[in-house]
Amino acid sequence: MNQAKPVTRIQRRNRETIREAALDVFSQHGFRGATLDQIAQAAGLSKPNLLYYFPSKEAIHGELLSHLMTDWLEPLRALDEAGDPVEEILAYALRKLDMAQELPRESRLFANEIVQGAPRIMDMITGELKELVDEKAKVIRAWSDAGRLASVDPHHLIFSIWATTQHYADFDIQVRGILQTGNTDHFDDARRFLTHLYRSALTPTR
Amino acid sequence: MNQAKPVTRIQRRNRETIREAALDVFSQHGFRGATLDQIAQAAGLSKPNLLYYFPSKEAIHGELLSHLMTDWLEPLRALDEAGDPVEEILAYALRKLDMAQELPRESRLFANEIVQGAPRIMDMITGELKELVDEKAKVIRAWSDAGRLASVDPHHLIFSIWATTQHYADFDIQVRGILQTGNTDHFDDARRFLTHLYRSALTPTR
DNA sequence: GTAGTCGTTGATCATCTGGTCAAATCCATG
DNA sequence: CATGGATTTGACCAGATGATCAACGACTAC
Numbered sequence: 152m153n154q155a156k157p158v159t160r161i162q163r164r165n166r167e168t169i170r171e172a173a174l175d176v177f178s179q180h181g182f183r184g185a186t187l188d189q190i191a192q193a194a195g196l197s198k199p200n201l202l203y204y205f206p207s208k209e210a211i212h213g214e215l216l217s218h219l220m221t222d223w224l225e226p227l228r229a230l231d232e233a234g235d236p237v238e239e240i241l242a243y244a245l246r247k248l249d250m251a252q253e254l255p256r257e258s259r260l261f262a263n264e265i266v267q268g269a270p271r272i273m274d275m276i277t278g279e280l281k282e283l284v285d286e287k288a289k290v291i292r293a294w295s296d297a298g299r300l301a302s303v304d305p306h307h308l309i310f311s312i313w314a315t316t317q318h319y320a321d322f323d324i325q326v327r328g329i330l331q332t333g334n335t336d337h338f339d340d341a342r343r344f345l346t347h348l349y350r351s352a353l354t355p356t357r
Numbered sequence: 358m359n360q361a362k363p364v365t366r367i368q369r370r371n372r373e374t375i376r377e378a379a380l381d382v383f384s385q386h387g388f389r390g391a392t393l394d395q396i397a398q399a400a401g402l403s404k405p406n407l408l409y410y411f412p413s414k415e416a417i418h419g420e421l422l423s424h425l426m427t428d429w430l431e432p433l434r435a436l437d438e439a440g441d442p443v444e445e446i447l448a449y450a451l452r453k454l455d456m457a458q459e460l461p462r463e464s465r466l467f468a469n470e471i472v473q474g475a476p477r478i479m480d481m482i483t484g485e486l487k488e489l490v491d492e493k494a495k496v497i498r499a500w501s502d503a504g505r506l507a508s509v510d511p512h513h514l515i516f517s518i519w520a521t522t523q524h525y526a527d528f529d530i531q532v533r534g535i536l537q538t539g540n541t542d543h544f545d546d547a548r549r550f551l552t553h554l555y556r557s558a559l560t561p562t563r
Numbered sequence: 564g565t566a567g568t569c570g571t572t573g574a575t576c577a578t579c580t581g582g583t584c585a586a587a588t589c590c591a592t593g
Numbered sequence: 594c595a596t597g598g599a600t601t602t603g604a605c606c607a608g609a610t611g612a613t614c615a616a617c618g619a620c621t622a623c
Contacts, residue, residue, distance in 0.1 A: 184389035262472050269530045276534040284535050307550035314524035315517045324475045328482040329490050344513035351558040
């Protein structure tokens with residue numbers, strides 16, 4: 152059933168080239184908006200050659216999404232119950248902001264998928280992701296109950312961190328259009344702002 | 358040049374039916390992912406009939422986007438220099454959250470457009486929108502300078518409000534998947550959370 | 564170097580999609 | 594109810610798109 156695949160040098164190189172090109176194209180146009188011709192051209196391969204390495208358009212897209220998930224959940228996984236509550240959450244938010252800056256294509260790929268109803272990753276959301284979020288929400292709630300963190304809804308705190316950080320990747324065009332800066336200086340300002348925002352809201356008052 | 362169009366009852370009714378159906382379809386699939394057949398079926402009309410009322414797919418999409426803009430900018434326009442700073446900004450955020458709840462399709466239509474590089478509304482972003490944002494940013498900065506508001510980067514404050522509120526429309530599937538509630542109760546929790554978040558961060562400390 | 568497998572592609576296919584058109588049907592008005 | 598414009602649609606078109614395949618080219622193990 153499971154054939155032993157050759158996995159030659161060429162295989163590895165071309166499959167990686169295709170993944171890279173597909174990430175560019177899918178993240179910019181979404182699944183239906185992307186075409187195999189675009190991906191083939193971006194990868195410098197012919198269209199039939201693409202389909203020699205991946206059985207279908209869906210297969211390429213699916214591989215990108217599943218590869219993405221691991222990296223995507225890692226920062227939240229790193230939230231440490233043993234650390235200082237405010238600093239842990241702050242570090243999480245800033246780590247997510249770093250990812251928005253360094254991996255904007257991955258963020259947009261994900262955003263495209265969710266905005267259009269997550270037809271291909273609903274299982275992962277209600278399964279692995281929900282499980283992780285619920286677990287960390289429990290940790291956050293415990294911190295609040297212990298008076299080490301302001302009392303906030305843990306789920307909505309996490310949503311707001313996702314929203315404020317991924318916004319800089321997903322809505323990058325809008326952000327740049329309004330700030331009219333060609334470089335990425337504004338990420339420093341974003342870091343300062345989010346630090347203030349969450350430190351203010353999370354530091355226990357008592 | 359500008360023909361006097363009949364604008365009969367039927368015209369008004371069918372054009373409205375088409376707009377409604379197109380908003381459903383475009384907001385869910387994006388411009389390229391949406392098809393005229395889908396829109397026609399959703400509107401209960403034949404495809405040629407659609408094109409009797411609108412000259413092209415782009416024309417329908419364009420009309421939706423331009424109609425959207427007015428409503429979309431209104432809450433920010435309403436930010437009143439003469440009001441109480443913290444309450445004004447809070448009211449703006451909550452107004453945006455209401456819109457995410459009541460007009461999620463419009464939010465997703467906009468999100469789809471921006472995520473994919475805003476090919477059709479870049480002018481509006483760097484023009485009308487930027488102008489309005491810069492104007493209101495000046496007001497916010499003045500409030501901060503007068504000690505009536507915590508000192509924050511006005512642009513990033515506005516971005517964060519957009520992000521946190523529109524997230525509930527654009528990523529609705531994800532939010533529901535994680536909270537696993539079929540109803541919209543979670544908007545009340547979101548309102549409480551955002552109120553705390555922005556009140557904490559914006560109330561001057563002195 | 565050569566056999567045999569791996570890698571590549573031009574040509575082609577079936578389907579989908581935006582858009583057109585002529586003919587048919589509906590409808591308000593006299 | 595007759596007329597002329599408004600509305601509707603079945604049939605069709607051209608181009609795009611995902612996918613296939615036979616044939617050709619390239620690489621590796623012997």
